[in-house]
Structures are given as structure tokens and as C-alpha cells.
Amino acid sequence: MKKTISLMIGVFILVLASGLAQVTKPSDLKFPALTYEPPDPKAFRTVLANGLRAYVQEDRSLPAVNISALIDFGSLYVPEGKEGLDVLLGDTLIRGGTKTREGASIEERIDFLGGSLTFAVGERTSSLNLFVLSKDLDEGLALFFDVLMNPEFREPPFALAKARAIEQLRQANDQPGMILNREYEKLLYGRHALTRRPMKSSYENVTPADLKAVHARYFVPGNVILAASGDFSKAGLEAGINKIIRAWKGRKPAIPAFSKSFPSPEPGVYFIQKPINQGYISLGHLGLEDTHPDYPAVQVMNFILGGGSFTSRITTKVRSDEGLSYNQGSRFTTRWGFPGTFAGYVQTKSSTVGYAVSLIQAEFNRIRLEPVTDEEMDTAVSYYIDSFSSQFEMPQATMTAFANLEMQGKPMNEFKTFRDKIKAVTKDRVQDVARKYIRPDQMVILIVGDFEPCNDGGDKWAGPLDKLGKVHRLNLIDPLTGEEIK
Numbered sequence: 001m002k003k004t005i006s007l008m009i010g011v012f013i014l015v016l017a018s019g020l021a022q023v024t025k026p027s028d029l030k031f032p033a034l035t036y037e038p039p040d041p042k043a044f045r046t047v048l049a050n051g052l053r054a055y056v057q058e059d060r061s062l063p064a065v066n067i068s069a070l071i072d073f074g075s076l077y078v079p080e081g082k083e084g085l086d087v088l089l090g091d092t093l094i095r096g097g098t099k100t101r102e103g104a105s106i107e108e109r110i111d112f113l114g115g116s117l118t119f120a121v122g123e124r125t126s127s128l129n130l131f132v133l134s135k136d137l138d139e140g141l142a143l144f145f146d147v148l149m150n151p152e153f154r155e156p157p158f159a160l161a162k163a164r165a166i167e168q169l170r171q172a173n174d175q176p177g178m179i180l181n182r183e184y185e186k187l188l189y190g191r192h193a194l195t196r197r198p199m200k201s202s203y204e205n206v207t208p209a210d211l212k213a214v215h216a217r218y219f220v221p222g223n224v225i226l227a228a229s230g231d232f233s234k235a236g237l238e239a240g241i242n243k244i245i246r247a248w249k250g251r252k253p254a255i256p257a258f259s260k261s262f263p264s265p266e267p268g269v270y271f272i273q274k275p276i277n278q279g280y281i282s283l284g285h286l287g288l289e290d291t292h293p294d295y296p297a298v299q300v301m302n303f304i305l306g307g308g309s310f311t312s313r314i315t316t317k318v319r320s321d322e323g324l325s326y327n328q329g330s331r332f333t334t335r336w337g338f339p340g341t342f343a344g345y346v347q348t349k350s351s352t353v354g355y356a357v358s359l360i361q362a363e364f365n366r367i368r369l370e371p372v373t374d375e376e377m378d379t380a381v382s383y384y385i386d387s388f389s390s391q392f393e394m395p396q397a398t399m400t401a402f403a404n405l406e407m408q409g410k411p412m413n414e415f416k417t418f419r420d421k422i423k424a425v426t427k428d429r430v431q432d433v434a435r436k437y438i439r440p441d442q443m444v445i446l447i448v449g450d451f452e453p454c455n456d457g458g459d460k461w462a463g464p465l466d467k468l469g470k471v472h473r474l475n476l477i478d479p480l481t482g483e484e485i486k
Helices: 002-022 087-093 103-113 133-150 154-171 176-189 200-205 208-218 232-244 296-305 313-321 350-369 374-392 395-407 414-423 428-439 451-456
Strands: 046-047 052-058 063-072 114-122 125-133 224-230 266-273 277-288 327-332 341-349 445-447 473-475
Touching: 046 224, 052 232, 052 395, 063 133, 063 395, 087 114, 087 154, 103 114, 103 133, 103 176, 114 133, 125 133, 125 296, 133 232, 154 200, 154 208, 176 266, 176 277, 176 445, 200 208, 224 395, 232 341, 266 451, 277 350, 296 313, 296 327, 296 350, 296 414, 296 428, 313 327, 313 341, 313 350, 327 350, 341 350, 350 428, 350 451, 374 395, 374 414, 445 451
Parallel strands: 052 224, 266 445, 266 473
Antiparallel strands: 046 052, 063 125, 063 224, 114 125, 277 341, 277 445, 327 341
């Protein structure tokens, strides 16, 4: 026994000595490259009864199940004059009950099961989301599909939702940031379905019959994609769903057509008066669709410019170097089927509004005229590559991502090709897309704040604001009536 122990110790010492001879400092340690391949959507796609599409993943890590129904319907599809229908639909699909259940009883039962059932309406997609423990899956499915297929929109919950929505309109001008985002889009998109907002009169025009008509048109198997993950047998889940939906019929409806023609607002300063001690600012113009071949290069460029948190140029200059703001940067927003917006943004005290804008403008020009550095490129590309796998950590998020790809008509190999597209971006490409998609001569500068102190400026940048361009004074809109507040 002693000889065996001695031999083991001797072997250990030899191995340790061998390792020390090869590695003398941490930087000498070598590791194999990390590799990750995203899952293939085809491996999870299935078609259920009546053409209902689904992405399904078994996940036994927890005794729970998540199911989402994505519906190709959103606020963009609401008819003119009925603005707010989407809000009322979102508030009453569950609370309004079904043909056989009161809304309150549905909510009470889900709470009793320790689960959740929620519904939300976005710009072009609605989602009904269920979470239940796997032991309660059968009951959860019954409630989920009853709400999805048979909502009743009873009058009392509907009337309460309408009163609540109208009351919330009174608060629409309370937050400067909300005003900024709303009015910035109106400047860039003009009068369009993208910028229509509900008013008291449009809410009053909506009836439960309108909600039922929308439901009958859009909430049909051909217009819905499921995303499901959790502790279940895939075959068992499919069989259970097919049994429930066998009488549910309907093909994908025609989706409304929308113009992609937008105005070209006059460049300059657009100012909305609000007696606050800071200025909320966005400056830019329309951007591009995320399906555009240039979009990966634009992502890398914008990360360097202002989208990369503390490493970005705008944050370094405006926040770290000058100490003007805690909220600044740049963004290229995206939206399904339309060009998003490009904006540099900042929130700063009134006396430094003009100075902060001038610093952001300088960064716009610098990234257009000067090559970015190797270090900036490495940081930006590494961010997208290193963070790529994190979006697949949660099975339900993965299934939902696949469902969204199909709903939006994007290539199903989108995730597989993403990293190669990012790696292909060069410093020259960054400068090319900066010149192409940042257009200083077409920019509008929208400011929400107190005009006089913003116009006066400060020590580092004396006003007036017309040094930045022609000043247009805009009146706030009364959200209840849609009329200008004089």
C-alpha cells in the first residue's frame, strides 16, 4: 500500500513539474477556441392541425412549460378613426372573458395554479403568453386556447378598459422623453399609419363588435405561430393541442398595404416648449431596414459611434470628457417592413443643450471622414460575436425568435450567417456606411425643453440655437383632442 501511494505521489510530481516547465506565467496558458453553432429552426418546426405552425423544444431542466402564440396583428393594422383599438384589445382579450368563462375566473384560476397568462399588442405582432407548471399543462392549454379562440369582450370589462385608456391620455405629455420619441417619429414619417395615435374620440368610436371583427379576421390558425418549450413530450403536446383546435379554422388574411413614401422635413432645429431644467434631444433622419445588406456594417459602425455604451465615441466625449449627461449615444432603430430612424440623442441641462448637440455633430462628421481604429473595430466586432450565443440561452426565447423570423419572412438561416456578416465588416466598410447613412445636410434636431435658457447657451457654447439651423417652434399636441396646445 505504501509503495502504491509513493508511486502515485511520484507520478503527480512529474506531471506537475512537466506542466510548470511548459507554462511559466498565465499569459502562456493556451485554450482551444470556443465554438458555438446556433440551433437549426427546422429541427423544431412542426405544423399542427388546420395549418397552425409551431416551434417546439422539450426542456426538462424545470417542471414548467412556456407557450406563446404570435399573431400577425398590431396597432399598424387598426383602421383610421379607430386608433386605440389595439390598446382595448390588449386590455380585454383576457379580462373580457370567453364564451364559457368570465375574465375574472380565468385570472383567478391561473393565479391559483401559480402560473401566468398575459396578452400584449405591438406594432405588427400580438402575443398571448402562458406559463404553468408541467403538472397543470392540460388545464393551462385549455385556458390558453379558450382565450385565443373564443374571446367574448364583455361590455363591463370593455367599458372599464376604455375609461382607463382615455384617462391615461391625460398623462401622455407628462414625460419629456415620451414627447421626444413621439414627435421625432412624426417629423420623420409624417402623416402615416406609423404615427397615428389614439385620441378620446377614436377610443369612443371603438365597440366590442370592432374587437370581435378584428379577432375573427386575424386570430386564425393560418395567421398564428406558436412557440413552446418546457417539461413535456413533444408528441404529447402536439396531440393535446390538435385535440383542442380541431374546430378552429381560418387562412392567413390579406395584410393591409402601407406606403413607404415619407416626407423630407426641412433640416434645422425643431423646438417644443416645456418648462423643465433640461433639454431632451434627438438629431438625425430616417435610417434603413434591418433586412438591408448594409445593416451588419451599420451595426458595427453605430456601436463605435454611440451604441457601444461606455466604449462609444459619443459617450466618451459627451459624458466622460465633458460631463454633460448620463444619457447619450446613437441608435439605428428597426421596425418590421419599414426603415427605422437614425438618431444621436442626449439629455443635458438647458445651458449646455447647444454644446452637447455640437459635440454629437462633430462625432457624426469624424466617423464619416476619419477611419476608425483597429481597437475600436476589435471591440465592436468582438461584442457582437461574443454576445451572439446568449440569445439562445433560454429555450422559449429561442423558439420565439424562430417564430418571429418566419412571421417576418426573413431567411431561416439568419442566425447561422450573422457572425460571418459581422466578421466581414472592415474599417473601410464602416467609413463607407457612415458616409452613406449619416447625412448631416438632412438632419433635424428636435429639442424638448425650456426655450429661453436653451437658446441662451452657456460658457462653452453661446446661443442662439439658430447657429445650429433654422429654428421651428412646435406646439405640443393635446392627446385628448389631437389639437395644438396654444
